[in-house]
Amino acid sequence: MDDSAPRARGSMFAWLVGASQALGLASVVLTGVWMGHYRGGFAWDGSTLEFNVHPLCMVLGLVFLQGDAILVYRVFRNEAKRNVKLLHGIIHLLALIASIVGIVAVFDNHNVSNTPHMYSLHSWCGMATLVLFCIQWVMGLLFFLFPVASSRIRALYLPVHVFCGLALLIMSIGVSLLGITEKLLFSIASTYSKFDPEGVLANILGILLVCFGVLLGYLITKEEYRRPPNPEEESLSVHFKTLTEGRSPTTP
Amino acid sequence: MDDSAPRARGSMFAWLVGASQALGLASVVLTGVWMGHYRGGFAWDGSTLEFNVHPLCMVLGLVFLQGDAILVYRVFRNEAKRNVKLLHGIIHLLALIASIVGIVAVFDNHNVSNTPHMYSLHSWCGMATLVLFCIQWVMGLLFFLFPVASSRIRALYLPVHVFCGLALLIMSIGVSLLGITEKLLFSIASTYSKFDPEGVLANILGILLVCFGVLLGYLITKEEYRRPPNPEEESLSVHFKTLTEGRSPTTP
Numbered sequence: 478m479d480d481s482a483p484r485a486r487g488s489m490f491a492w493l494v495g496a497s498q499a500l501g502l503a504s505v506v507l508t509g510v511w512m513g514h515y516r517g518g519f520a521w522d523g524s525t526l527e528f529n530v531h532p533l534c535m536v537l538g539l540v541f542l543q544g545d546a547i548l549v550y551r552v553f554r555n556e557a558k559r560n561v562k563l564l565h566g567i568i569h570l571l572a573l574i575a576s577i578v579g580i581v582a583v584f585d586n587h588n589v590s591n592t593p594h595m596y597s598l599h600s601w602c603g604m605a606t607l608v609l610f611c612i613q614w615v616m617g618l619l620f621f622l623f624p625v626a627s628s629r630i631r632a633l634y635l636p637v638h639v640f641c642g643l644a645l646l647i648m649s650i651g652v653s654l655l656g657i658t659e660k661l662l663f664s665i666a667s668t669y670s671k672f673d674p675e676g677v678l679a680n681i682l683g684i685l686l687v688c689f690g691v692l693l694g695y696l697i698t699k700e701e702y703r704r705p706p707n708p709e710e711e712s713l714s715v716h717f718k719t720l721t722e723g724r725s726p727t728t729p
Numbered sequence: 730m731d732d733s734a735p736r737a738r739g740s741m742f743a744w745l746v747g748a749s750q751a752l753g754l755a756s757v758v759l760t761g762v763w764m765g766h767y768r769g770g771f772a773w774d775g776s777t778l779e780f781n782v783h784p785l786c787m788v789l790g791l792v793f794l795q796g797d798a799i800l801v802y803r804v805f806r807n808e809a810k811r812n813v814k815l816l817h818g819i820i821h822l823l824a825l826i827a828s829i830v831g832i833v834a835v836f837d838n839h840n841v842s843n844t845p846h847m848y849s850l851h852s853w854c855g856m857a858t859l860v861l862f863c864i865q866w867v868m869g870l871l872f873f874l875f876p877v878a879s880s881r882i883r884a885l886y887l888p889v890h891v892f893c894g895l896a897l898l899i900m901s902i903g904v905s906l907l908g909i910t911e912k913l914l915f916s917i918a919s920t921y922s923k924f925d926p927e928g929v930l931a932n933i934l935g936i937l938l939v940c941f942g943v944l945l946g947y948l949i950t951k952e953e954y955r956r957p958p959n960p961e962e963e964s965l966s967v968h969f970k971t972l973t974e975g976r977s978p979t980t981p
Contacts, residue, residue: 593922598910598935605936640950644943651903651939655910658850662914670845683850684857687903691896698892698950 486701493696494552500689501541507682508536515675516664521582523589530582532656535603538575539610539649540686542568544693547642551696554704566622569614576607599655606648613641643697650690657683738953745948746804752941753793759934760788767927768916773834775841782834784908787855790827791862791901792938794820796945799894803948806956818874821866828859851907858900865893895949902942909935 512519512529519533520526546568553561587594595604619625620634657679661669669676696702764771764781771785772778798820805813839846847856871877872886909931913921921928948954 593924596922596924596928598906598913598932601932601936602906602939636952640947644946647899648939651906654850654854654903654907658907658910659914661850662911662918666914670848672848676848680850680853684853687854687900694896695892700888 490551490696490702493692494548497544497548497689497692497696500685500692501544504682504685504689505533505537505541507678507685508533511675511678511682515678521585523585525586525590527582527589528586531579531586532653532660534575534579534582535649535656536653536686538572538579539606540646540653540689542572542575543610543646543649544689546572547646547697548693550704551702554702558704558707562621566614566618569617573611573614576610580607597655597659599652599659602648602655603652606645606652609641610645610649613638613645643694646693647690650686653686654683742803742948742954745944746800749796749800749941749944749948752937752944753796756934756937756941757785757789757793759930759937760785763927763930763934767930773837775837777838777842779834779841780838783831783838784905784912786827786831786834787901787908788905788938790824790831791858792898792905792941794824794827795862795898795901796941798824799898799949800945802956803954806954810956810959814873818866818870821869825863825866828862832859849907849911851904851911854900854907855904858897858904861893862897862901865890865897895946898945899942902938905938906935 512533516529517526519529521530546565549561549564549568553564584594586592595601616634617638620631620638624631626634661676661679665673665675764785768781769778771781773782798817801813801816801820805816836846838844847853868886869890872883872890876883878886913928913931917925917927
């Protein structure tokens with residue numbers, strides 16, 4: 478009977494991770510259905526069909542992939558830290574690529590249709606999120622994958638990196654909700670209040686994104702799902718750093 | 730020199746709390762200026778002037794007051810827990826009252842102007858946030874101010890209450906941003922893209938709300954700003970509970 482509590486906790490964790498993946502995938506699929514079925518599909522010709530690439534890439538990159546990149550630290554909390562770091566960096570790189578494609582799509586479309594850039598709250602918050610996301614990715618690369626800073630500085634930066642990562646995920650979800658509202662009021666302003674199926678579908682997409690964010694926030698911040706400290710790994714990490722510092726030209 | 734680090738940390742904490750209050754107050758004032766100056770002011774007659782009460786009450790109640798109600802646990806972390814709990818509950822009550830006035834204002838206005846209710850993503854997310862906020866307030870009252878549950882159940886519920894509190898604050902900020910976007914696209918759709926001063930002011934309000942949320946999130950989650958554990962207080966709390974249980978009709 479003694480080991481039933483950890484097993485129940487493990488089972489709950491698996492269910493919650495499964496639910497988060499279902500919510501994340503459903504959000505991506507629903508964005509695809511919205512743009513594909515209700516907004517005419519996708520193209521890369523500057524038209525509104527190119528615009529349609531934007532929501533799909535942003536939900537895929539800045540929400541689903543960014544969320545999963547953070548989640549790997551909880552799902553693989555008993556695997557070697559180096560491998561998990563690498564996976565975290567790679568998924569973030571995919572998120573970055575998807576986001577850049579998404580942002581190019583909307584700028585292309587605005588250029589062709591002579592729509593002004595960067596006037597809305599969605600664009601201000603979205604651009605801030607993307608720029609901060611890029612800075613966060615480069616900082617993570619420099620500090621943790623190819624560590625150029627001392628162990629002390631890395632230890633000081635780690636909680637800031639963790640906090641900013643979660644803040645950026647939340648901001649991405651908030652920006653997506655703003656994008657949904659903007660798109661609906663630009664496209665179906667006259668029928669939105671009549672519970673037009675497109676409006677209801679987009680609202681449901683918004684609710685799914687909120688649920689994805691809340692569930693990921695819970696999984697990421699819950700103490701017992703954190704990576705257990707591994708003194709051996711820590712000492713190896715410091716040793717590796719000492720070796721790196723030994724090669725540094727600034728070291729006497 | 731030994732005590733300079735805690736002093737520097739204390740000073741940084743004070744600056745961050747000050748900045749959060751400046752951001753929160755600026756958000757409330759900017760909402761007032763937006764509705765007062767650009768949207769014609771306030772009234773309680775079902776007109777759009779009554780609608781204008783809605784954003785002001787929601788930013789004041791669900792964002793500023795809700796944020797500060799959480800922050801009291803960090804600002805007064807060395808005061809008696811019972812007093813801080815009471816202050817937390819009272820500020821939340823004020824937040825609840827402001828939110829109810831705000832929600833009545835928008836329903837009144839929709840009724841008079843024959844605008845359908847509850848069709849937009851803003852309304853869906855906003856209503857979910859308000860209902861959950863009410864539940865959270867009642868649960869907090871029952872579990873912590875007039876504890877009806879056992880110490881064990883309260884200890885289990887505490888991290889859930891803390892997580893839900895922060896999630897609700899973030900949701901409130903997200904819903905406010907949706908409200909800003911909706912209001913701008915309903916009111917100044919044709920001039921918003923021309924950087925109309927009203928649009929720029931409302932965008933700045935959105936950015937201030939995001940900064941308030943990020944700063945509060947940092948202050949609330951940072952380990953060193955947490956309330957230090959006080960074994961004496963804990964034992965008193967348990968003792969108080971035992972006394973309460975002694976009076977309970979279910980106790981033999």
